[in-house]
Amino acid sequence: MKATIYDVAREAGVSIATVSKVINAKGKISQERRREIFAIMERLQYQPSVIASALTGKHTYTLGLLIPDIANPFYGEVARAVEDRGHQLGYSVIICSTDNRDERIEQYISVLKQKRIDGIMIGTGMGNADTLRELGASMPVVAIGRELPDVPVHTVVADDWQGGRMAAEHLLQLGHRRVAVLSESMAVSSSRDRLKGFKERLEEDGVMLQENHVRPCKHRMEDGKREAARMLEGKEHPTAIFCCNDLLAVGALQAAKEAGIRIPAELSVVSFDNTILASVTDPPLTSISQPMEQLGAAAVDLLLGQLEQDAPSAAKRRIAMRTELIVRSSTASVKPAD
Amino acid sequence: MKATIYDVAREAGVSIATVSKVINAKGKISQERRREIFAIMERLQYQPSVIASALTGKHTYTLGLLIPDIANPFYGEVARAVEDRGHQLGYSVIICSTDNRDERIEQYISVLKQKRIDGIMIGTGMGNADTLRELGASMPVVAIGRELPDVPVHTVVADDWQGGRMAAEHLLQLGHRRVAVLSESMAVSSSRDRLKGFKERLEEDGVMLQENHVRPCKHRMEDGKREAARMLEGKEHPTAIFCCNDLLAVGALQAAKEAGIRIPAELSVVSFDNTILASVTDPPLTSISQPMEQLGAAAVDLLLGQLEQDAPSAAKRRIAMRTELIVRSSTASVKPAD
DNA sequence: CTGAAAGCGCTTACAG
DNA sequence: CTGAAAGCGCTTACAG
Numbered sequence: 001m002k003a004t005i006y007d008v009a010r011e012a013g014v015s016i017a018t019v020s021k022v023i024n025a026k027g028k029i030s031q032e033r034r035r036e037i038f039a040i041m042e043r044l045q046y047q048p049s050v051i052a053s054a055l056t057g058k059h060t061y062t063l064g065l066l067i068p069d070i071a072n073p074f075y076g077e078v079a080r081a082v083e084d085r086g087h088q089l090g091y092s093v094i095i096c097s098t099d100n101r102d103e104r105i106e107q108y109i110s111v112l113k114q115k116r117i118d119g120i121m122i123g124t125g126m127g128n129a130d131t132l133r134e135l136g137a138s139m140p141v142v143a144i145g146r147e148l149p150d151v152p153v154h155t156v157v158a159d160d161w162q163g164g165r166m167a168a169e170h171l172l173q174l175g176h177r178r179v180a181v182l183s184e185s186m187a188v189s190s191s192r193d194r195l196k197g198f199k200e201r202l203e204e205d206g207v208m209l210q211e212n213h214v215r216p217c218k219h220r221m222e223d224g225k226r227e228a229a230r231m232l233e234g235k236e237h238p239t240a241i242f243c244c245n246d247l248l249a250v251g252a253l254q255a256a257k258e259a260g261i262r263i264p265a266e267l268s269v270v271s272f273d274n275t276i277l278a279s280v281t282d283p284p285l286t287s288i289s290q291p292m293e294q295l296g297a298a299a300v301d302l303l304l305g306q307l308e309q310d311a312p313s314a315a316k317r318r319i320a321m322r323t324e325l326i327v328r329s330s331t332a333s334v335k336p337a338d
Numbered sequence: 339m340k341a342t343i344y345d346v347a348r349e350a351g352v353s354i355a356t357v358s359k360v361i362n363a364k365g366k367i368s369q370e371r372r373r374e375i376f377a378i379m380e381r382l383q384y385q386p387s388v389i390a391s392a393l394t395g396k397h398t399y400t401l402g403l404l405i406p407d408i409a410n411p412f413y414g415e416v417a418r419a420v421e422d423r424g425h426q427l428g429y430s431v432i433i434c435s436t437d438n439r440d441e442r443i444e445q446y447i448s449v450l451k452q453k454r455i456d457g458i459m460i461g462t463g464m465g466n467a468d469t470l471r472e473l474g475a476s477m478p479v480v481a482i483g484r485e486l487p488d489v490p491v492h493t494v495v496a497d498d499w500q501g502g503r504m505a506a507e508h509l510l511q512l513g514h515r516r517v518a519v520l521s522e523s524m525a526v527s528s529s530r531d532r533l534k535g536f537k538e539r540l541e542e543d544g545v546m547l548q549e550n551h552v553r554p555c556k557h558r559m560e561d562g563k564r565e566a567a568r569m570l571e572g573k574e575h576p577t578a579i580f581c582c583n584d585l586l587a588v589g590a591l592q593a594a595k596e597a598g599i600r601i602p603a604e605l606s607v608v609s610f611d612n613t614i615l616a617s618v619t620d621p622p623l624t625s626i627s628q629p630m631e632q633l634g635a636a637a638v639d640l641l642l643g644q645l646e647q648d649a650p651s652a653a654k655r656r657i658a659m660r661t662e663l664i665v666r667s668s669t670a671s672v673k674p675a676d
Numbered sequence: 677c678t679g680a681a682a683g684c685g686c687t688t689a690c691a692g
Numbered sequence: 693c694t695g696a697a698a699g700c701g702c703t704t705a706c707a708g
Contacts, residue, residue: 070408076408116389
C-alpha cells in the first residue's frame, strides 16, 4: 500500500542503496539521478519510515519530557517551549506527567528506553539515583528546572537562590519581619535553593524564619491552600508569605479569602514562576519570574548537543538563568499597627 | 551492549522464536521453559525493542495529540487526561501544538505518519479537508473538542450548543438584554455551536444579538482583551459578555479593568471551559464547565477501539458530553438604572 | 511443544 | 558514481 524505498528504486531503475543515499544526501550521486529520484519520491508520496531507519542505528527523532504535571501551567509553558525548539530541529516530544511518583517515573523511563528515544529531559523528582545513573549511561539526559543529585548531567535551571533573595528583599523593603514560606518538597533542589536564598537574605537584615513558618507542600493548589489556612490561624499570623510557585500562591490566596484576611492589606503574598496564573488572580500576584521559554529551548539544545558529539563523557554544563521580580498587587507595606 | 532477543535465546538454549512467543504469550510453551526464559530476561535486563517489533507490523504504542497550544490551560488539562488514559493502556503521547496554523498541522501530520504512530487525536483547526481524509484512510483518527468537517471520524465533544444555551439562560435570568459575544474562529464547530445555542436561547426571549456585538478572536488572551476593549468603548456598551473560552474571558476582564468598568456591577462576564483560570481570576469567573478529563479519556478509548477492530469502516460514533454552569462572581443582575 | 527461515524497510561498509 | 549483501531486532507462517 504505502510506498517503500523498494518502490522508488524500482521505479527509478536503481538500487535501494542509491535511493537511500539521495534521501540522506550521502555519497556522490549524479545531479540528474538525484533530481529524477526526488521526482519519483514526490510522485509516489514516498515518506521514509523512521522506524526502519531507527532500527538501523539512526535516531528516532523523539525526545522525552518528564515533568510533574502537564496540566500545571508552569510545566505547560515549559513544555510548549521544549516542543517548539524540538520541532524546529526535527524532533517530537513525548510528555510524561509523573505526579512526582517514583513508580510512574520508573514506568515512563522504561517505556521511553524501549522506544529508544534520543534523549530525555527530567524536570521531576527522581526517587532513585541508581535508575538515573543507569539512564544517564544509556542515553543523553538533561535536568530541567532542578538539579539531579549525584549524577553528572547537563542542567538548566533558573537561578532559584537569587530568586529567593529577591523575594525576601522585596518583603523586607515593605517592612515585613514576620514572614512565612509555603515551599515545595525539600527533596527538590529548586525548592531548597529558593528557600535558602530567601532565608539568607532575611538573616542579613536580622530577620529569622520561625521553623513552623516553613511548610513543605505537595505540588497541588489544594495543598497550598490547606497549609496556608493552618498557618493563618490565630492572631499572630505572619504578615507575608513567600510561596514557592504560583499554584501554591493561588491556594494561599484562597485560604486567606476564606479566613477573611485581606490581601495585601493584612497579608502580602510573593509567588514564584510568574505563569499566566499570576496575572489573573485576585489580586494579581507579585511573582518571581522564571524564563520558561528559554529554559525549555536551552534544555533541548543541551540535549541535542550531546547527541552530536561522540564523547559522551564531556564535561557537564550547568546553565542558571536569571529570574526577575514582577511586582503586582499582592504585596504592600506592612501595616503600621502591626 | 544492550541485551537483545538473541542474547536471551542463546542463554536459554532455545530459538529466538521461542523467546518471542513467551514475550507475547503466544503459542504453547511449556511452563518450565517459560519460567526459565522469564528469569533470564530479568537477569539480562532484557527489554524488547518496540522499534523492531513495530517494524514487523505491530503497534508503535504511540499516539499523537494535535491541539492549538499545550500552554493553554484548557488543552493542558485535556492533554493530561489523554496522557493518563493512554499510559494506563500502554501508550505514550506526542504533543503537537499547532497554533491553528495549517502549515504546522501539515508538518506534524507528516512527521507522525513517518513515525507510524498508532492513531491521532485532532483538537485543532484543520484547514485542508483533503489532508484529513487521507489521514483518516491511513490511521485511526478521532476528533476531540470539535467536529471535523466532511470527514467520517469518531468524535468526542462537549455539548457546546447546550452550553451556549445555559450561558444565555443565566444572563437572561439576571435581566441582561444588551449582550455581546467574544467567540473563537467561526471555522471551528465548537465555537459555532456555542454561539448558535447562545443566540437561539436569547431569541426565545426576544433578545437579538447585534451583529457588531459578536467578535471572533484568535486563541490568545491578548486577542480577547483587544476585542473586548473595542466593544466596551462608548457609553452604550453591552451589560454582559459571553466569552467562548476562559482565556478570552481573562482578556475581557483585563480590558474592563483598564477601562474602569467594574465587574460584575457594570458588566457581567460568562466564560466557557472552567479551567483553573476561571477559579483564580479577579473576580472569579462564572463559566460553563467542560468535562475535560472525560473528553480526554473518551478520545483515547475511541481511538484504541478502532485499533482493535479490523473493519476500519465501522460506523463512526459521536459522543457529546454535558456541560455544567458554574456560577462564581463575574455575573450579577443588570443594574436597574441601566 | 519448538525452530529455521523469510521478511519488515531501512543503512552501511565494501567492492567495482 | 552505483549496487550486492549483510545486518538492525523483532514476528510470523510453516514444518516438524
